[in-house]
Amino acid sequence: MAITVVGSVAFDSIETPAGRRDRCLGGAATYFSLAASYFTSVRVIAVVGEDFTAEQQSVFDARGIDTQGIERASGKSFFWEGSYLENLNEAKTHNTELNVFGSFQPKIPDAYRDSEFLFLANIDPVLQKRVREAMPKAKLVAGDTMNYWIKDHQDALREVLKGLDILLINDTETRMLAKNNNLVQAARGVLEMGPRMLVVKHGEYGATAFYGKSHDALGAKTFRAPALPLEEVVDPTGAGDSFAGGFFGYLASQKDLTPGAFRRAMFYGSVMGSFAVERFGTERLQQLSREAIDQRFGMFRELTHLD
Amino acid sequence: MAITVVGSVAFDSIETPAGRRDRCLGGAATYFSLAASYFTSVRVIAVVGEDFTAEQQSVFDARGIDTQGIERASGKSFFWEGSYLENLNEAKTHNTELNVFGSFQPKIPDAYRDSEFLFLANIDPVLQKRVREAMPKAKLVAGDTMNYWIKDHQDALREVLKGLDILLINDTETRMLAKNNNLVQAARGVLEMGPRMLVVKHGEYGATAFYGKSHDALGAKTFRAPALPLEEVVDPTGAGDSFAGGFFGYLASQKDLTPGAFRRAMFYGSVMGSFAVERFGTERLQQLSREAIDQRFGMFRELTHLD
Numbered sequence: 001m002a003i004t005v006v007g008s009v010a011f012d013s014i015e016t017p018a019g020r021r022d023r024c025l026g027g028a029a030t031y032f033s034l035a036a037s038y039f040t041s042v043r044v045i046a047v048v049g050e051d052f053t054a055e056q057q058s059v060f061d062a063r064g065i066d067t068q069g070i071e072r073a074s075g076k077s078f079f080w081e082g083s084y085l086e087n088l089n090e091a092k093t094h095n096t097e098l099n100v101f102g103s104f105q106p107k108i109p110d111a112y113r114d115s116e117f118l119f120l121a122n123i124d125p126v127l128q129k130r131v132r133e134a135m136p137k138a139k140l141v142a143g144d145t146m147n148y149w150i151k152d153h154q155d156a157l158r159e160v161l162k163g164l165d166i167l168l169i170n171d172t173e174t175r176m177l178a179k180n181n182n183l184v185q186a187a188r189g190v191l192e193m194g195p196r197m198l199v200v201k202h203g204e205y206g207a208t209a210f211y212g213k214s215h216d217a218l219g220a221k222t223f224r225a226p227a228l229p230l231e232e233v234v235d236p237t238g239a240g241d242s243f244a245g246g247f248f249g250y251l252a253s254q255k256d257l258t259p260g261a262f263r264r265a266m267f268y269g270s271v272m273g274s275f276a277v278e279r280f281g282t283e284r285l286q287q288l289s290r291e292a293i294d295q296r297f298g299m300f301r302e303l304t305h306l307d
Numbered sequence: 308m309a310i311t312v313v314g315s316v317a318f319d320s321i322e323t324p325a326g327r328r329d330r331c332l333g334g335a336a337t338y339f340s341l342a343a344s345y346f347t348s349v350r351v352i353a354v355v356g357e358d359f360t361a362e363q364q365s366v367f368d369a370r371g372i373d374t375q376g377i378e379r380a381s382g383k384s385f386f387w388e389g390s391y392l393e394n395l396n397e398a399k400t401h402n403t404e405l406n407v408f409g410s411f412q413p414k415i416p417d418a419y420r421d422s423e424f425l426f427l428a429n430i431d432p433v434l435q436k437r438v439r440e441a442m443p444k445a446k447l448v449a450g451d452t453m454n455y456w457i458k459d460h461q462d463a464l465r466e467v468l469k470g471l472d473i474l475l476i477n478d479t480e481t482r483m484l485a486k487n488n489n490l491v492q493a494a495r496g497v498l499e500m501g502p503r504m505l506v507v508k509h510g511e512y513g514a515t516a517f518y519g520k521s522h523d524a525l526g527a528k529t530f531r532a533p534a535l536p537l538e539e540v541v542d543p544t545g546a547g548d549s550f551a552g553g554f555f556g557y558l559a560s561q562k563d564l565t566p567g568a569f570r571r572a573m574f575y576g577s578v579m580g581s582f583a584v585e586r587f588g589t590e591r592l593q594q595l596s597r598e599a600i601d602q603r604f605g606m607f608r609e610l611t612h613l614d
Contacts, residue, residue: 088488181395182537182538182539182540183511183536184536184537184538185538185539187536202512204490205509205512205513206512206533208536210536222535222536222610223610223611224533224536224610224611225611226513226531226533226611229490229491229494229515229517229529229531230489230491231489231491231492232489232492233489260613260614263612263613264613267613301613303529303530303531304530304531304532304533304611305570305612305613306567306570306571306574306608306612307567
């Protein structure tokens with residue numbers, strides 16, 4: 001089944017202990033769609049400026065990603081500059097220029113409207129809600145958000161959460177959203193806001209899925225996927241979006257959304273996140289194969305299985 | 308097979324968001340031996356003062372733990388006071404009184420000398436080494452340490468590491484010991500110091516075992532056991548020692564130390580750590596059953612298994 005994703009397509013300047021890259025292709029929708037493209041067909045809704053050229057377009061084309069929903073506006077694309085020099089788990093933002101993204105009004109191509117899978121990447125919740133409402137045929141809707149929207153736009157965000165099947169955020173965001181420092185209690189609080197499933201991304205420690213209204217920390221309504229201990233993290237940018245792309249892409253590729261499919265999706269999310277950080281920007285995600293992905297899936301399985 | 312453990316038996320005054328307990332029974336050897344006692348017979352080498360009464364003795368007796376190696380000295384027992392008010396993952400120490408522990412010279416009862424499993428809990432590495440040398444029949448030797456010994460007594464600690472089969476420490480200690488912020492590289496560095504296996508305890512995120520001299524982050528020489536997301540952590544004190552007790556106790560109960568036995572031992576370590584934090588001090592560890600332990604083992608298995 002095809003996924004439609006709405007989110008940012010951007011340029012990033014990134015500095016990590018492994019080096020520096022200026023203005024490489026980035027943005028949540030970019031990482032998400034590249035990761036998901038190894039599992040299913042992907043359609044992108046975004047806006048870019050005149051600095052988005054044939055070079056960037058070819059990255060999407062090479063992976064067969066439908067970009068007719070990427071609007072070309074006059075001006076410059078969204079730009080982010082950050083570093084991870086002290087802590088690979090937390091970016092330090094040096095500069096953010098919204099540019100054409102500041103007045104982004106998502107336009108949904110007619111050809112996208114039959115998408116049964118919808119991913120609302122981290123953008124203004126007002127826009128997330130508008131896209132959700134314009135896609136009534138979506139049968140599974142997942143989304144992301146960030147501390148900024150949780151802190152200063154919680155009313156609008158709460159409206160989005162009501163319509164979400166799956167929310168994917170990190171530990172800090174979960175605690176902040178539920179105003180509770182205990183992760184299990186916070187997860188329950190978030191589930192009460194609407195999503196049927198919450199996937200908490202723990203970075204290098206993997207991710208945990210919480211689901212079911214009456215879930216119990218000791219019961220079967222929790223599932224944890226490990227992350228691979230990595231010898232070298234070159235650039236953590238986009239790891240969470242790549243997790244989401246692997247997770248949701250795998251789900252969209254399945255005929256039936258069984259509990260087993262969700263578990264495997266959690267592992268595929270971890271796998272795609274682990275690939276993303278091996279090179280700067282989207283470099284690694286551009287050159288994968290389903291075979292390499294499944295090989296790493298097997299390693300992850302081996303990493304944590306008893307039998 | 309019997310385990311001999313050398314380490315502290317102490318009194319702890321603990322404050323957490325769940326409340327406060329004054330002078331409850333604690334110490335690494337106490338947590339370790341209680342946790343291990345559900346799997347195998349345990350013999351303790353320690354020193355206590357006159358404040359160690361029949362009440363504390365009965366805790367060991369009830370679990371069938373051999374305490375003839377616990378020396379009674381004149382003076383007071385080791386005392387620690389700490390809190391976890393801001394961060395459940397890190398204790399803030401308010402007071403440490405070594406008391407009789409300050410001049411501890413481990414004395415090994417003859418009846419202990421045939422122990423094939425030896426655990427060197429977190430004490431002065433000079434004493435760890437002395438006990439190791441006095442127990443030549445030990446065929447599997449594991450140990451723990453802490454930042455203080457890594458920072459200020461590294462030469463003595465290095466001598467201990469040379470004779471260890473398994474070192475169990477946390478993330479911060481691993482990075483500090485190897486002087487490398489990347490966990491996988493740091494783990495390799497620690498393995499080069501002597502231990503055949505390094506178990507890195509990640510607190511609420513579980514634990515990772517690294518082993519084999521030529522280990523590769525992507526290969527089969529890494530194993531990760533999850534921790535259970537817990538609804539309520541009452542008191543984190545002793546979680547790491549309880550992990551070690553479950554891990555090493557399970558190994559000692561096995562006829563053959565197969566790779567599968569090590570994997571299950573990692574899970575049993577996580578299980579015992581998860582029980583320990585449910586009540587203050589050793590309360591929870593005193594009243595378990597092997598049935599309850601195996602039930603939780605099943606939950607852990609379910610938590611992370613694909614099939």
